[in-house]
Amino acid sequence: MSFGQCVPDTNITHNTPGIYPDSLTGLPHAISGQQYNTVIQVNVKPDTMIGVIHATIDSVNIVDVVGLPPGFTYSCTPSNCSFPGGTNACISLDGIAPSNQMAGVYPLVVRLTVYGTILGQQTTQADSSDDYRIVIDSTTGIGSIEKSSFSVSQNNPNPAKESTVISVVLAHHDEVELTVSNIIGKKVNSKIYNLERGKSNLQLDLRGLQPGIYLYTVSNGINSVTRRMIISKD
Helix, strand or coil: CCCCCCCHHHHHCCCCCCCCCCCCCCCCEECCEEEEEEEEEEECEEEEEEECEEEEEEEEEEEEEECCCCCCCEEEEECCCCECCCCEEEEEEEEECCCCHHCCCEEEEEEEEEEECCCCEEEEEEEEEEECCEEEEEECCCCCCCEEEECCCCCCCCCCCEEEEEEEEEEEHHHHHEEEEECEEEEEEEEEEEEECCCEEEEECCCCCCCEEEEEEEECCCCEEEEEEEECCC
16 A cells, blocks of 8 residues: 655754654554554754764665564655755655554664765765664554443553553452553563452552653453553653
8 A cells, every 4th residue: 555755844853953753752553453654754964973073974875664564664755765964854654554463562673874974085884773663552452441341541641750640440349450561561560459449540650660651551350451651751
């Protein structure tokens, strides 16, 4: 399926070199079976310093994006994926998210080649970035409520710094487990709660966790809801 090229958005890059969204914010989640499209905006540095030596960046060329979910593709503007130094560009990631059986985390590796000039000599440098990943949410779990008798809210505030609150609604008294995992699936926190019928607010202490993107899951052994939260530095 073709989605067309992305459009560089200077309102986002503001002529400041960098990549948007940054790796802390990350890419939006995909949902199994649904169309996905997201755009990474790029403002390429015109030059840089290597130690005390000034280097000019002629262009940054995207060679490949490795690790995309099955059926996903990427395209660039400019269409040849060669981004001249000092210009705005973008990368579009598109596709139909695969089935629930293939839901999960897909780490991405962007392979690139940097062309530049150092001390009057042209130079070429191969490089790569593994700062991004695409998370595919299952329609039977992540971000959904399986039964009306069991619901879990988005944490508030989000992003959060030291603590956040997650609301859980139960049809009857039950025991639930709250698990927090990092973006690659490693469990970093877990706690069991005995909750009464109705709405309960779970206070989650975040002070031992590093800033970044996390997934939290609330489960009573039958129903399970997973959502994403962001822990900020400020």
